[in-house]
Amino acid sequence: MKTCKSALLAVLGGTMAATIAPARVAAQAAYGSYVGVGGSIGNNGNGSGVVAVRYHLINLPVSIRAQGFIGDGVAVVPTISYDYDLNFQTDAYLGAGVSFADGDTPVGDRTSFALQPGIDHAIPDSNVVVFGNAIIAFEGDRDDGTTFSLQGGVGLQF
Numbered sequence: 809m810k811t812c813k814s815a816l817l818a819v820l821g822g823t824m825a826a827t828i829a830p831a832r833v834a835a836q837a838a839y840g841s842y843v844g845v846g847g848s849i850g851n852n853g854n855g856s857g858v859v860a861v862r863y864h865l866i867n868l869p870v871s872i873r874a875q876g877f878i879g880d881g882v883a884v885v886p887t888i889s890y891d892y893d894l895n896f897q898t899d900a901y902l903g904a905g906v907s908f909a910d911g912d913t914p915v916g917d918r919t920s921f922a923l924q925p926g927i928d929h930a931i932p933d934s935n936v937v938v939f940g941n942a943i944i945a946f947e948g949d950r951d952d953g954t955t956f957s958l959q960g961g962v963g964l965q966f
Contacts (some may be wrong), residue, residue, distance in 0.1 A: 840864040841871075842928075842937045846961015848877055850914030852952050855879060858959045860939060862928070864891070873903055873924070875943070875959065881911020885943055887924045897930045907945040914957035916948025930965070937963040 841863045848858045856879025863872045869891045877883040887905030894900055903924035907915045915922065926941025940960040948955040 842963035844963020850957035883909035883913040920948040
């Protein structure tokens with residue numbers, strides 16, 4: 809009888825320990841996909857509003873991004889980026905894609921290859937993301953050649 813009580817206590821103790829023990833949790837970054845708005849200025853003197861979209865691919869350090877420029881002209885720059893986590897809320901990235909421009913925009917006035925280095929920071933305990941990046945559009949401007957623009961803004965995660 810003493811052995812049965814000991815065995816029962818051991819089973820109950822093990823069950824309670826398993827029930828109370830915290831489950832193993834895998835860390836995930838607190839940011840992800842977002843849509844944002846902001847401003848842009850280019851080395852060619854053109855400025856515009858910018859709409860930024862990031863779709864983060866789950867379990868990969870890769871994102872699909874697009875930026876739309878609306879001002880005296882219109883441009884769209886879709887890129888695929890490699891994302892590097894700096895900390896739990898912040899990541900740096902480098903994207904490559906194509907700048908499709910028409911009219912006077914911060915990224916030029918014609919279609920060109922583009923690189924996009926940048927940084928995203930999620931504000932803790934919110935759905936807000938602050939973003940900043942540059943776009944280098946190689947031979948993006950008919951008159952000035954390669955263009956360089958800086959963008960910044962605020963987004964909401966989805």
